Amino acid sequence: MDFRTQLAAELPHLRRFARALAGDAALADDLVQDCIERAIVKGHLYDPARPLRAWLYAVLRNLFISGLRHQSRSMVVKTVDDLADGEGAVAPEQEHRLSASLVAEALERLPAQHREVIVLVGLEEMSYRDAAEIIGVPVGTIMSRLARARSALRQILEDRGHTVLRRVK
Missing domain, CATH: 1.10.10.10 (Winged helix-like DNA-binding domain superfamily/Winged helix DNA-binding domain)
Structure with missing residues (x-):
């Protein structure tokens, strides 16, 4: 199996881990996209003796932490829509x-x-x-x-x- 096929097989696991870290589906998707992009660019650094998932999780986690550092330096402005409770939400x-x-x-x-x-x-x-x-x-x-x-x-x-x-x- 080639490297890109292996990457594609790890997407569901990466999404789940990114969602747990970020707490937001859109942010998690961006994080996974950045992780896959970085993995493709830096694929030559991957050691096949090590599990691919562990390497990808490390890349994803490092991207998440870098994003947190960047976020702490910039001010986030929320709109009223962001602060409103989800109308029409139904309890499970x-x-x-x-x-x-x-x-x-x-x-x-x-x-x-x-x-x-x-x-x-x-x-x-x-x-x-x-x-x-x-x-x-x-x-x-x-x-x-x-x-x-x-x-x-x-x-x-x-x-x-x-x-x-x-x-x-």
Whole structure:
């Protein structure tokens, strides 16, 4: 399989990770597009001995962090339309959709470093070692961030009166 075909196969995973980081679908799509563009341009730097997904996640995460740094230097002006609540929104009727919605909202309330660890290890099922490589921290840091993130997520949900997470030992 050639490099571009492998890139295309990773798009759904990149979108999910970008959405978790950015919290906004449009911003996530821009982030994925930038990531793919950078991967194509810098493809010669990719080491085939390393998993492509881990390399792409590192590229995407670095782009996201660079964007945050740039954003913190520039002032964002919102219009009244951006601040208005979504009119006509209907609450989900099915319990599993409600649970997913509650967890997604709780995830957005977590600090970025906790959210990215939960997404990489919990959702993307990456090993601690791969997540550590992507984020650039020791494996022990991943483990402690994950424990703190799970605890914070559980607390956020309990504070809202919901118990959609359960302990698995």
